[in-house]
Amino acid sequence: MKTNREIDCREALKLIAAYVDQQSTKSDSKSLEKHLESCRHCFDRVEFEKMLKNRLKGLKLDTSSSEMSTEVRRFLEDL
Numbered sequence: 025m026k027t028n029r030e031i032d033c034r035e036a037l038k039l040i041a042a043y044v045d046q047q048s049t050k051s052d053s054k055s056l057e058k059h060l061e062s063c064r065h066c067f068d069r070v071e072f073e074k075m076l077k078n079r080l081k082g083l084k085l086d087t088s089s090s091e092m093s094t095e096v097r098r099f100l101e102d103l
């Protein structure tokens with residue numbers, strides 16, 4: 025089955041970064057959103073990433089620097 029497949033938290037985590045950046049495909053977004061409906065942990069993670077993204081934007085940091093976003097990703101993965 026390809027449509028509406030269930031994903032687990034590990035898969036969800038892989039999709040969240042792209043999802044927050046609005047880079048994920050429609051089917052990935054659907055799968056993730058479905059997972060978020062039943063998983064508070066991943067839902068909080070998405071909220072956190074969105075907040076962090078907004079905060080970085082608010083600080084007017086140079087987010088075009090790839091080094092910067094690598095640092096941020098690493099930071100998030102350590103949480």
Ligand SMILES: [Zn+2]
Pocket residue numbers: 032033034036059063065066
């Ligand atoms: Zn989950």
